[in-house]
Amino acid sequence: MLTIGKLALRVDVTTDTVRYYEKEGLLAPARKTDAGYRLYDDVAIRRLRFIKQAQHCGFSLAEIGELLALKSSDAACCKDVKSVAIEKKLHLEHKIKALRVMSQALSELITVCDDETRPLQECPILAALESSMEKQLKGDRNG
């Protein structure tokens, strides 16, 4: 059995993280000592590693909770998990697409600035941002 400190060290997270996961219902100690200290077994180690790995794949804690529920459900099967993974990938791809658009917008702004020695009042990047804000405001009023 591991104390919370040893568990955290083993999985390379902080004790606050372990407590937070417990609060979120993702993890529970195997038992508590008479003095009320939490004790964890190998199941907790595996669960924490699972949580960390799922976070690396972009899953939120709420989504990880769903995955863990699927994992322990008798009625669920591999294709249920696969469809969760596919939806996550779709969301990530949407985000990547949005980030590309933002990056492209920045590239265009950077290209506009052809003379870095100009005073701030003549900064074409700031001017372009202001004019696009005005356009947006006009659009909002008209729309």
Add this chain to the structure above:
Amino acid sequence: MVKVEVFSSPGCGKCAQAKNMLKTIVEEMGQGRITWRDVNILEEMDYAVELGVMSSPAIAIDGKLAFSSLPSPDKLRTELGKRLV
């Protein structure tokens, strides 16, 4: 020609039966005026993202996302009906 595209992943059990029913409706209503394409979302992820598909299964009609989950037969009939007028 109305183009119906159904986005799902291979082996999606919940889709197969419902999809077959919807396909029958398309064939009945379309009579050569509607095309049906099964899109493997894993093979055409970029296209799915382009159309705004956020979950699977989903249906696009004429290149626009029409249903973010499989619709009831009536809803699909209504949607197709609007386009066949």
